[in-house]
Amino acid sequence: GENVEQHPSTLSVQEGDSAVIKCTYSDSASNYFPWYKQELGKRPQLIIDIRSNVGEKKDQRIAVTLNKTAKHFSLHITETQPEDSAVYFCAASEGAGSYQLTFGKGTKLSVIP
Amino acid sequence: NAGVTQTPKFRILKIGQSMTLQCTQDMNHNYMYWYRQDPGMGLKLIYYSVGAGITDKGEVPNGYNVSRSTTEDFPLRLELAAPSQTSVYFCASSPGGGKNIQYFGAGTRLSVL
Numbered sequence: 478g479e480n481v482e483q484h485p486s487t488l489s490v491q492e493g494d495s496a497v498i499k500c501t502y503s504d505s506a507s508n509y510f511p512w513y514k515q516e517l518g519k520r521p522q523l524i525i526d527i528r529s530n531v532g533e534k535k536d537q538r539i540a541v542t543l544n545k546t547a548k549h550f551s552l553h554i555t556e557t558q559p560e561d562s563a564v565y566f567c568a569a570s571e572g573a574g575s576y577q578l579t580f581g582k583g584t585k586l587s588v589i590p
Numbered sequence: 591n592a593g594v595t596q597t598p599k600f601r602i603l604k605i606g607q608s609m610t611l612q613c614t615q616d617m618n619h620n621y622m623y624w625y626r627q628d629p630g631m632g633l634k635l636i637y638y639s640v641g642a643g644i645t646d647k648g649e650v651p652n653g654y655n656v657s658r659s660t661t662e663d664f665p666l667r668l669e670l671a672a673p674s675q676t677s678v679y680f681c682a683s684s685p686g687g688g689k690n691i692q693y694f695g696a697g698t699r700l701s702v703l
Contacts, residue, residue, distance in 0.1 A: 478649070486630070526690075577648070
């Protein structure tokens with residue numbers, strides 16, 4: 478099955494700086510890569526996703542990049558704000574066309590005011 | 591729409607007791623999932639269902655059972671609770687049909703003592 482590695486496990490940034498979280502995956506057939514944000518005590522919520530036919534996707538201050546050759550994808554958050562503090566999870570589909578996701582272990586992002 | 595609803599929110603069980611975690615969705619989604627989330631370990635898939643009457647094991651199915659008699663409901667059964675089943679359990683659903691996005695319930699925090 479798919480294996481997803483996520484780094485770093487914790488990340489602290491000053492407010493206004495950028496944050497980057499990286500994930501690698503093992504199955505070259507995976508074609509869907511979502512990112513979820515989970516605030517303390519809350520449910521995971523999708524913030525952005527990308528499919529394997531796209532190299533980059535942006536939504537305001539967040540962006541995701543995908544390198545299929547290297548089998549890694551990254552989340553970029555610019556102009557970080559205190560409300561960005563949360564745990565972020567990357568995930569990859571279990572092969573092409575699968576509706577199952579394998580999740581990384583998460584990155585705890587702290588934005589220091 | 592309520593989305594994905596889980597009950598109960600919290601539960602304490604004694605070793606050997608049984609219980610059912612309830613999950614219902616009102617989005618007419620074909621796919622439903624049960625995950626457990628342990629601290630620092632991300633989300634691990636317990637069971638999933640691709641439609642009424644069809645279920646399959648995920649990564650960590652031991653000690654659990656599921657059923658899917660209707661599109662809306664996907665209960666998770668713990669037969670003989672063990673301390674290793676102390677965790678936060680999330681139910682999720684996705685529409686299928688090329689749309690992979692998973693929508694999560696608010697979670698059930700279970701302690702087995």
